[in-house]
Amino acid sequence: MRLLSVNVGLEEPIEGAKSSGKTGIFKRPTHGPVRVTKDGLAGDEISDKENHGGVDQAVYLFGSPDYEWWSEELGRELAPGTFGENLTVSGLESAGAYIGDRFSIGSAVLEVTAPRIPCVTLAVRMGDPAFLKRFRRAERPGLYCRVIRPGEVAAGDPVESGAYSGERVPAIELFRVFFEPDPDEVTLRRHLAAPIAVRAREMNERRLARVLERDAETRSIV
Template structure:
């Protein structure tokens, strides 16, 4: 694996007409080494802190191969950073387990959750139905917490370390988030995994409703 791009977004208005919002989703590649902290990347705008950012979702990572797939599907180039990813990685697996780690430059990241698309992504793509297409594609990208802070730069090799304690996969979490009648055991397994706090809280509420 290799880090293709490091991306940062500023708060700006996106969309058109009545469908506008202020967001930092439209991230752009930046040059040189960038310091990755437990709170993310310097200068990267988080416009809805109740839903985005924070230590458990400090860094959003998307696969360069998945961008190539989307470009083919949509018939136009979808560049790194379009989906709001901070790091674009070539060779990123389609699925990871919660707790799997990536070492990039001096930084160590730990996978915590898949990206669940919101209306801002649809606005960014200029397609009200894009959220559904994103869900069906099951190429969500992944959120990470920062285990070790440090500098990263485009071109850095990326190494992978599997969570040796066993865990739940990102795609299973992605599907579970959408499940109308989730199984209690699946929810319990997810809650016990080292997932992001927001997703854990969501599953705790769902488990209470099931029980």
């Protein structure tokens, strides 16, 4: 795999999305090396910090196979950064990645923490009110990563991957379970055993607590 593009964006006005009226989803390719810190890429701005960014979702990756699929699906060429990703990577299929897998890019090392869950800003960005449903059905979410080792990255850098040795949770499984109304205890515990992003962890902990409470109530009735 190889890094095709490094993309950053500044806050820009956007209509029909967040109440702030601003977004950082409009990423554009940069030239030359870019510093990667635990908080993300230098020069990249995030508007909705409640749902995006943070050390567990510091860098967003999207792969060329997914771009090719979407270009055919939408009937037009899509430029790097269209999906709001920081790094566009050749040969990376997000559906084949696992939570905890690592990518060495330039002098930086990243660790997969979560799939991207689509929000209304993405639908506005793509100019399609139905895009959230299309994105969900496509199951090509891209990957959020935490920064294990800060460094510099630049277009053309080789990308080396390493498999996580702990609980193997496919990123696409986390994506699917997000939309399930009632995931089971075993699945939730598996996900919590993996190094998932803090937002996903907090949500799964709440869901697990509800499952355990419901099961306890059922046993008390019996």
